[in-house]
Amino acid sequence: MSTPAAPRPAGAPVIRFEQARKEYPDGTVAVHGLDLDVAEHELLVLVGPSGCGKSTTLRMANRLVELTAGRVLVEGQDIARTDPVALRRRIGYVIQNVGLFPHRTVGQNIATVPALLGWDRQRTRTRTAELLELVGLDPGVYSARYPYQLSGGERQRVGVARALAADPPVLLMDEPFGAVDPEGRRRLQQEFWRIQRELGTTVMLVTHDIDEAVRLGDRIAVFSQGGHLEQLTDAVNLLARPAAGMVADFVGNGRAVRLLGIGELVAVDLEPAGSSSNGPAPAPLLAPASALRLGSRFDDAFAALAASGGQAVPVLAGGGAGAAIAGWLTPDGLLGALRRITAHAADESDEAASAHR
Numbered sequence: 313m314s315t316p317a318a319p320r321p322a323g324a325p326v327i328r329f330e331q332a333r334k335e336y337p338d339g340t341v342a343v344h345g346l347d348l349d350v351a352e353h354e355l356l357v358l359v360g361p362s363g364c365g366k367s368t369t370l371r372m373a374n375r376l377v378e379l380t381a382g383r384v385l386v387e388g389q390d391i392a393r394t395d396p397v398a399l400r401r402r403i404g405y406v407i408q409n410v411g412l413f414p415h416r417t418v419g420q421n422i423a424t425v426p427a428l429l430g431w432d433r434q435r436t437r438t439r440t441a442e443l444l445e446l447v448g449l450d451p452g453v454y455s456a457r458y459p460y461q462l463s464g465g466e467r468q469r470v471g472v473a474r475a476l477a478a479d480p481p482v483l484l485m486d487e488p489f490g491a492v493d494p495e496g497r498r499r500l501q502q503e504f505w506r507i508q509r510e511l512g513t514t515v516m517l518v519t520h521d522i523d524e525a526v527r528l529g530d531r532i533a534v535f536s537q538g539g540h541l542e543q544l545t546d547a548v549n550l551l552a553r554p555a556a557g558m559v560a561d562f563v564g565n566g567r568a569v570r571l572l573g574i575g576e577l578v579a580v581d582l583e584p585a586g587s588s589s590n591g592p593a594p595a596p597l598l599a600p601a602s603a604l605r606l607g608s609r610f611d612d613a614f615a616a617l618a619a620s621g622g623q624a625v626p627v628l629a630g631g632g633a634g635a636a637i638a639g640w641l642t643p644d645g646l647l648g649a650l651r652r653i654t655a656h657a658a659d660e661s662d663e664a665a666s667a668h669r
């Protein structure tokens with residue numbers, strides 16, 4: 313297949329930017345001198361305002377943009393010394409509006425890299441069908457269609473399938489869901505997240521949308537103009553403790569609401585199952601689909617409390633017939649849970665800060 317990567321120690325970053333700088337010919341310094349590591353199997357999101365250097369950074373990693381100074385290593389290799397074509401076969405690339413070849417069918421589009429790699433027909437066909445299934449499109453229906461016969465969301469799915477065709481270790485995505493309507497976008501984000509977990513592909517994804525960033529990112533890198541890395545942390549920490557100044561402004565007013573969308577209930581948030589003074593009869597009255605469980609998100613918990621009129625609601629542990637009440641959630645319990653993740657985030661950011669010293 314492609315050029316084998318140099319052996320590297322376990323846990324070494326898959327992509328490493330070392331003082332990476334890009335000055336365009338007209339004198340615009342898009343990225344001043346970036347140091348950033350993307351870990352194996354990680355989904356790292358670059359987020360920041362328009363023009364801050366996100367796309368430039370991403371495109372430095374597959375040599376669509378050549379560096380002016382510094383280095384980028386992919387799987388331990390300095391990419392300045394690798395053949396750009398071979399490099400791009402190892403790195404999937406997905407952009408907004410996808411750039412599917414209009415005169416090729418969906419199947420042929422997905423088979424682009426396998427064809428370059430000289431795969432035989434059977435292997436290519438099997439792989440194409442597998443990928444269409446993976447992104448939720450029926451191969452029997454979609455393989456023979458042309459891009460103009462697809463909706464925006466379907467095109468975006470095909471773009472993801474095409475980028476994954478040769479199972480690249482690294483996937484670069486630039487505003488990949490930007491052209492899709494909000495509802496379709498949310499669904500694509502969820503599905504993509506599932507696919508990424510399943511395949512373990514290392515992903516660097518660019519967006520200007522903070523909601524997309526906190527939904528998808530294992531870690532989130534917030535950029536300001538000039539490709540300056542302002543903060544690098546996980547979603548909860550970013551929302552709970554945004555760095556003062558630019559990040560706080562960018563993350564903005566919706567912080568508390570966004571935290572509701574990503575925090576999850578754990579046992580300590582609940583009152584004990586045995587406490588008798590709590591609310592109406594439990595599980596049998598609840599439709600299982602709407603019951604809260606350990607791991608339910610805070611926004612669902614909030615909705616359940618609102619529906620109960622503020623009465624404690626039961627929270628289940630385990631699934632199906634084996635489900636049992638783990639405890640009761642009260643409005644105070646939910647507030648405590650919000651404080652819990654905020655405090656936890658504070659600990660982690662202190663650790664992260666001292667690790668960098």
Ligand SMILES: Nc1ncnc2c1ncn2[C@@H]1O[C@H](COP(=O)(O)OP(=O)(O)O)[C@@H](O)[C@H]1O
Pocket residue numbers: 336337338340341342360361362363364365366367368369
């Ligand atoms: N080919 C180019 N020539 C000159 N300037 C460019 C070029 N591409 C991007 N820029 C500039 O570099 C800066 C960063 O651009 P970009 O990386 O596309 O930002 P983002 O993706 O965050 O919106 C912007 O000021 C942009 O105008």
Ligand SMILES: [Mg+2]
Pocket residue numbers: 366367368
């Ligand atoms: Mg961009």
